Amino acid sequence: MGGQVILTNEVDNYPAVPHVDGYTLAEAMRTQAEELGGSIVMESALSITTDPETGTFHVTSSDVESTCHGLLILAGGATPRRAGFDGEERFAGHGVSYCATCDGMFYRGKRVYVVGGGNSACEEALFLTRFASEVILVVRKDHVRAQASVARQLDENPKIKIEFETTLVAVGGGESSLSWVSLRDERTGQVHTEKYDEGSFGVFVFVGRMPRLSLVAGMVDLDETGHVVNRRAYGHAGAGSLCRWRRSEQGPETDRHSSLRRSHCGDERGSLSRSTGRGLGQLFQGLHNPW
Numbered sequence: 001m002g003g004q005v006i007l008t009n010e011v012d013n014y015p016a017v018p019h020v021d022g023y024t025l026a027e028a029m030r031t032q033a034e035e036l037g038g039s040i041v042m043e044s045a046l047s048i049t050t051d052p053e054t055g056t057f058h059v060t061s062s063d064v065e066s067t068c069h070g071l072l073i074l075a076g077g078a079t080p081r082r083a084g085f086d087g088e089e090r091f092a093g094h095g096v097s098y099c100a101t102c103d104g105m106f107y108r109g110k111r112v113y114v115v116g117g118g119n120s121a122c123e124e125a126l127f128l129t130r131f132a133s134e135v136i137l138v139v140r141k142d143h144v145r146a147q148a149s150v151a152r153q154l155d156e157n158p159k160i161k162i163e164f165e166t167t168l169v170a171v172g173g174g175e176s177s178l179s180w181v182s183l184r185d186e187r188t189g190q191v192h193t194e195k196y197d198e199g200s201f202g203v204f205v206f207v208g209r210m211p212r213l214s215l216v217a218g219m220v221d222l223d224e225t226g227h228v229v230n231r232r233a234y235g236h237a238g239a240g241s242l243c244r245w246r247r248s249e250q251g252p253e254t255d256r257h258s259s260l261r262r263s264h265c266g267d268e269r270g271s272l273s274r275s276t277g278r279g280l281g282q283l284f285q286g287l288h289n290p291w
Contacts, residue, residue, distance in 0.1 A: 002027070044062065054069075055069070059072075077212055078209035078210055081209055083205045091203075094176045096171065106202070109131075110201055110202065112201060113138055119146045126157060126160070139164050141165065142164050166186060169191060174198050178202065178203065179200075211226055
């Protein structure tokens with residue numbers, strides 16, 4: 001029980017629970033829920049139907065059928081979004097991975113590429129430095145969007161190199177492992193290929209997740225990204241990865257993440273440099289609360 005959080009090596013932003021691993025946090029939540037009278041049924045839901053006249057929901061699993069006379073909370077989680085480069089599907093599980101906690105140890109002493117520029121990609125890149133000899137973060141934009149503390153760790157870790165305005169376009173190799181990777185410079189459009197010994201490197205993809213909503217297809221409203229739009233009158237609510245919280249439409253756009261840009265870096269290749277002489281207050285563009 002616990003979903004994606006149990007794969008998280010360290011959670012340091014959960015209220016009143018500092019520096020805990022995801023599995024321990026999930027188990028503590030389960031224990032507390034049971035102590036407060038909650039009922040936990042370990043079953044896979046097979047179908048969900050609704051009666052619009054009575055507002056009830058019927059949830060069917062292999063052994064249990066439940067009726068909900070109020071609010072149905074959808075918390076089915078999400079699956080990793082594919083980056084779409086050539087060779088991604090072929091080498092998934094054979095050099096291309098979507099879980100650093102699961103597969104990071106297989107790349108001890110090796111080079112790894114991390115595709116993505118969001119907070120998750122940055123956190124996973126940091127985790128992979130425990131095993132890999134070098135971590136190359138491939139960022140399509142000219143900045144990464146990460147919490148200030150995460151961005152600070154990127155700057156301080158000598159194993160991490162960031163390739164800004166770069167897209168990983170293809171991978172290839174032998175029958176079961178990678179031997180080359182192609183990258184495109186988004187400023188010039190030029191593509192160059194890096195070749196390595198077969199099996200000597202890996203690619204980790206963290207470009208978002210797709211909500212698991214097949215059980216309620218057609219029953220809920222979705223936004224343009226496929227996340228649930230919560231509406232009070234509907235009697236259902238999405239939670240966690242199924243939702244994407246929107247900022248207020250009033251006032252200037254804000255974001256809860258810092259934005260670390262290429263222009264603040266000291267060398268042409270985009271790796272973070274301390275030689276710029278700028279303090280962290282200049283490097284990281286401020287922390288804003290979207291609420």
